[in-house]
Amino acid sequence: MTLFPIFLLTCGVAGAAGVLFKPGQWYRDLDKPVWTPPNWLFPLVWAVLYVLMALAATRVAALPGTQLALALWGLQITINTLWSGVFFGLHRLLTGAVIIAMLWLAVLATTLAFWTHDTVAALMMVPYLVWGTYALALNISVWLRNRHRTVAAH
Amino acid sequence: MTLFPIFLLTCGVAGAAGVLFKPGQWYRDLDKPVWTPPNWLFPLVWAVLYVLMALAATRVAALPGTQLALALWGLQITINTLWSGVFFGLHRLLTGAVIIAMLWLAVLATTLAFWTHDTVAALMMVPYLVWGTYALALNISVWLRNRHRTVAAH
Numbered sequence A, B: 001m002t003l004f005p006i007f008l009l010t011c012g013v014a015g016a017a018g019v020l021f022k023p024g025q026w027y028r029d030l031d032k033p034v035w036t037p038p039n040w041l042f043p044l045v046w047a048v049l050y051v052l053m054a055l056a057a058t059r060v061a062a063l064p065g066t067q068l069a070l071a072l073w074g075l076q077i078t079i080n081t082l083w084s085g086v087f088f089g090l091h092r093l094l095t096g097a098v099i100i101a102m103l104w105l106a107v108l109a110t111t112l113a114f115w116t117h118d119t120v121a122a123l124m125m126v127p128y129l130v131w132g133t134y135a136l137a138l139n140i141s142v143w144l145r146n147r148h149r150t151v152a153a154h
Helices: A004-020 A025-029 A041-061 A067-089 A093-115 A119-153 B004-020 B025-029 B041-061 B067-089 B093-115 B119-153
Strands: none
Touching: A004 A041, A004 A067, A004 B067, A041 A067, A041 A119, A041 B067, A067 A093, A067 B004, A067 B041, A067 B067, A093 A119, B004 B041, B004 B067, B041 B067, B041 B119, B067 B093, B093 B119
């Protein structure tokens, strides 16, 4: 039995957090760097990354002795789910940056664990790692540019 | 190698959602049934449930062929992480009830999958299932008692 539907559903839960916690007027008003992507790009990128990470987990889950790799995959998707609410819901820019840093480490650990079982699965995680690096830089930049304003707003 | 630290850290991410999204004045003002537990009980219960579910996953992960069981465990902890923000952050009572219903189904599926590998691990999930049933009833009751007020408040 393929586990793809379960992994994709799990990614859907993380994606639901992104849909429920929307960037609104607050996000529009933030001081953002020129290399901030347009809003429409985020759901497209995440849809691709979610399908890729679900496919990668499916490949790994079909192999014996992959419990550690799957435990790490579960950790990263849980951190992924937490971020949207903290950033867009609570407007906590620094906490958001810390969560993305944790996410980046968890995705790196997952990718390395996948690499020991299946090269293709590890390669499928690389775009996620690249986007995570970019998202971390963006979140830190937005925090640095708005931290005084954010503190004042609380 | 025991996977307990990874599973407990994953539960910690779900617990962080509960800490970050606090019940505030909004929750105090909700019309709640008499069988609503006091606020201080929730973190205690969740601490016990998180340790139990991390121990259960650790036992199962040590056995061969438990990829499906671990995939389901990952699904349930992701849904668990989503709930706090939707209920306490967005104040969406009906969406919260739907998410707990999904969580309940995912916990049941995880418990049944654990049962096929390790009876003790399955029994360690039973308190979670019982509390989930209670939490679902509470969330539905709070939604029914406050839905007109909630709609008016939007």
